[in-house]
Every structure is written in structure tokens, then in C-alpha cells.
Amino acid sequence: MNSPRPAARRLAAxxxxxxxxxxxxxxxxxxxxxxxxxxxxxxxxxxxxIRADPAIQAGSETRIxxxxxxxxxxxFDFMRMTALAMGKNWRAATPxxxxxxxxxxxxxxxxxxxxxxxxxxxxxxxxxxxxxxAGDAEVTVRTAVMRASGPPIQIDYSLVKAADTWKCSDxxxxxxxxxTNYRDEFNEQxxxxxxxxxxxxxxxxxxxxxxx
Amino acid sequence: MIARVLSRFPAAxxxxxxxxxGCAATPSRVDPLEPMNRALxxxxxxxxxxxxxxxxxxxxDIVPEFFRTSVSNVFNNIDDLISAFNDLxxxxxxxxxxxMGRVILNTGFGIxxxxxxxxxxxxxxxxEDFGQTFAVWGFDQGPYLFVPxxxxxxxxxxxxxxxxxxxxxxxxxxxxxxxNTLYGFGAVDIRAQFVGAGEMVDTAALDRYLFIRNxxxxxxxYLVYDGKPPPEPEEP
Numbered sequence: 001m002n003s004p005r006p007a008a009r010r011l012a013a014x015x016x017x018x019x020x021x022x023x024x025x026x027x028x029x030x031x032x033x034x035x036x037x038x039x040x041x042x043x044x045x046x047x048x049x050i051r052a053d054p055a056i057q058a059g060s061e062t063r064i065x066x067x068x069x070x071x072x073x074x075x076f077d078f079m080r081m082t083a084l085a086m087g088k089n090w091r092a093a094t095p096x097x098x099x100x101x102x103x104x105x106x107x108x109x110x111x112x113x114x115x116x117x118x119x120x121x122x123x124x125x126x127x128x129x130x131x132x133x134a135g136d137a138e139v140t141v142r143t144a145v146m147r148a149s150g151p152p153i154q155i156d157y158s159l160v161k162a163a164d165t166w167k168c169s170d171x172x173x174x175x176x177x178x179x180t181n182y183r184d185e186f187n188e189q190x191x192x193x194x195x196x197x198x199x200x201x202x203x204x205x206x207x208x209x210x211x212x
Numbered sequence: 213m214i215a216r217v218l219s220r221f222p223a224a225x226x227x228x229x230x231x232x233x234g235c236a237a238t239p240s241r242v243d244p245l246e247p248m249n250r251a252l253x254x255x256x257x258x259x260x261x262x263x264x265x266x267x268x269x270x271x272x273d274i275v276p277e278f279f280r281t282s283v284s285n286v287f288n289n290i291d292d293l294i295s296a297f298n299d300l301x302x303x304x305x306x307x308x309x310x311x312m313g314r315v316i317l318n319t320g321f322g323i324x325x326x327x328x329x330x331x332x333x334x335x336x337x338x339x340e341d342f343g344q345t346f347a348v349w350g351f352d353q354g355p356y357l358f359v360p361x362x363x364x365x366x367x368x369x370x371x372x373x374x375x376x377x378x379x380x381x382x383x384x385x386x387x388x389x390x391x392n393t394l395y396g397f398g399a400v401d402i403r404a405q406f407v408g409a410g411e412m413v414d415t416a417a418l419d420r421y422l423f424i425r426n427x428x429x430x431x432x433x434y435l436v437y438d439g440k441p442p443p444e445p446e447e448p
Contacts, residue, residue: 112416119408149281150405151337154439175434175441176427184240184426185418201418 035159035166036130038075039141043125046072050117064114072113077160077167078106084169085182093195101195104202109178111206123147125155137161140172242356242429249358253421256360264361265410268403282326283401288337289318289325294376298340302348307438311338339435343372347436356425361399364428 033041049071050056055063082102083090093101128142139159144152158170170179189198240246272280292314299308314330314337322329331337346368347353354367365373377383382398385391417423433441 108416112412115415116412149277150284151331174431175439176430180444181423181426181430182418185422188419188422205418 033165034130035132035139036127036141038166039143039157039159040125040127042072042075043143046117047125051122056118061114061118064118065110068110068114068117073106073110075166075168076106077162077169078102078109080160080167080169081105081109081179084179086186087183089186089190089195097195097199100199101202104199104206105182107206108202126152139166242353243425245355245357249356249425250421252360253358253424256358256363257420259360264403265407268400268407271400272404272407280401280404283397284405285318285322285328286325287398287401288328289315289322290381291341292318292337294342294379295338295340297379298342298345299338301345302340304340307338307340310335311340314338341372342375343369343432344436346372353429353432356429358421358425364424366429366432369432 046067049067050064053063053067056067079098079102082098082105085105086093086101090098123145126144126146128144130139130141132139137160141157141159143155143157145155146152154172154174156172157168158172159166160169170177172178186198189201193200243249292311296308296311296315299305299311314335317330317333317335318325318328321327343366351368351371353369357365357367357370359365359370362373382391382394385394413420413423413427433444
């Protein structure tokens, strides 16, 4: 006959072990949310918010931008996006200029994105199966916007691992990378007016001055 | 006739390239004809803004969506057949099955292509064209071209466009008013699909010419590689 003490101790150890592995498991799940799960969570959250918001339904651009600022943009790495769009000119810019460039580029992309979202808010998104290897630090999440009329639009998100989460570093729409599409335009501005010229042009565009 | 146009077309472009590349400040590898293209783009833009865009907006406002969608579907059904033909030319037999399936379904059960049943059951459009076939056959893209009213193109895609017109079927309709009406509807239908894109470019671009050029070239590369383009080589 077993004495009750070792059994209780064994049980306590088992409970502790289960509790610890559960906690650890939860921690791992939090730290390493799969990139496709994250894209889906963010996209559906943004769409649901936009669809439910009476001010946005009434056509408020300001409110759309608020939603983007709080729910979408924290998941983007604008310094990295700007660096990719600048190419080799990025290193020629001072840290202060880099910060301003990232801020203005961010503003431009938000303006573009809010216009597109306003148009496509009633469509559904299909999420393609993710192909990634364990330990990948960069991954592409593929989605398609299914429209009521017209062909689906393929939208891919390039994500980069950042500490315990993923940050978006490019959006590729129907094969057109938002970031690389700007490379020649940025180069042209820098050739004509230096890095400050590019900052000025981006700032003007964000204030609503039309492009040539 | 078509063969003569095809054979002369690149020659004329090369000549223009030789004449014009001298004045470009920094001749771009993909766009050696940039000065000429920019002039054509500006011309196109003026006419498009003043005449074409308002007319297209009127078409969208006046004609019910159901009718506009049917017009698109009929033209798309013909293009799906062309896509299937190009699948064969490129040896893509699985895509050929997909595109022919669409044509048979939409022609038979979608009343001659008025309804796009295939898309509703999830058979996506193949989107192959002669420009992509020429690419798969190893033809170089050649200089980028901006053609007023037709939009962005390249020597290779321009040749593809000529091949597309040559295979018809609209060009072989003997009744000239009917033929021209169909060409007109085709053009209006295509332009109407790009109204939203134009607004997006107006917001996004720093230089609309460059924005449209680079988006076009990226898009074509993506289509040539069937949506899986290899990473682009870094510019030196």
C-alpha cells in the first residue's frame, strides 16, 4: 500500500508541470503568431470596423484614416519600406532625413490605401495557404480580394520578423510592388533636388498638391 | 499586310530610339524612348481628361451595371478563347483546359458569354495573351512604349496587340458600322474598368508617367511568369 505523501507530491509535480507547459505554450503562441494568422486578424478587424462605422458609411475620410492609424499602421515597418523604395540613396540620407522621409511616405501610402479601402470595403478576402519554413525571417502572405463583379485582385504582403511579431514591409497588388514601384520616382526627385527635394515633393503631395 | 506592319514596326521604333536617345538626360534601360513617350503621354492625358474620361463617366452613370457587366462578359469570353489559344502556343496544357472550360461553360450555359458562370463557380480567368507568348518564346521586351488611347505597352506587347487584332474576330465582320460599333464598345468597356485605377494613380504618384510605366512593366513581368516572378536582379 502506497503512502499518500509521495502520491500527493507526484500529483503536485504533475499539476505544476502541466501548468508550466500551458503557460509556456501560451507564451510561445503569443510570441509567434503565424504571419498568415496575423494578416487575417488585422485585415478582418479593419474591414469589420470600417463596415460598422456610421461616420465611414457617410463618407468620412478622416474616420477611415483614424481606423487605419490605430488598427492597421502599427503593423507596418515604414522605415524599412522607405529604405527599400530609396535603394542606394537611403544611405546618403541623414538619420533625421530618413525619419522625415518615412513619415511622408507613410502619409502618401495612407492616402492611397484609404481611397482603395473605401472602394473595396464590401468585398471579401480569400487567404491562400502559407508556404514557409520554420525559422524564416521573411515571408509572403498571399490573399485575393474577391469582387462581386470583375476578376479577383491578388494582394500579397511581405512580412519581416520583428522581435515577437511580424511587420509588413511591402504590399504587392496584382504583381505590382508598392515599394519598388516608387524607386524610379524617388531617384528622379533626388537627382533633381536632392534628398530634401524628395521630402518636399512628398510633403506637397500629402498636402494635396497634384502630381505632374 | 499584318506581316509587313509587324516587320516594320520594330524597325521604326529602333530608328526613333536612335534619334531620340540622344536627348534623354539619363537613358533608361527599359525606356530609351522616354522623351517621345512622355510627349505622347502628355498628349494622351490632355485628351483623356477633356474628352474620354467624361464620356466614360457618362457611360457608367447612364448605362445600368447589369448591361455593362454583360458587355464585359461577352468581350471577356472572346478573350478567354484567345487566352486558351495562347496557352497552346506556350505549351501550358493545364491552363488550356482551364480556359477552354471557361469558354465552353460561358458560351453554352452563359448564353453566348453574357453571363460569366465560370467565375461564379471559381474557375479564374487565364489572362494569357500574345505579348506573353512572345515573351515565353524568348523575345526581348524591347523599349517601353506609351501609345495614346491604348496606354502603356512595349515593342513586344505592341507586336502582341497587332497579333490580337489580326486574329479577330471583330476585324472580320464585313459590315463596317457593326464592326466599328463593336470596336467602340470594346474600347469603352476597357477604359471603364480603369476609371478607379486612374484615381488611385492621381493620389499615389509623384510622377504619373513613371508610376504608370513601372506598374505596367511589373504587372507584365508578373503575368509572363504566371504570378510567380523570380526576384528581380539588383541594378548596379
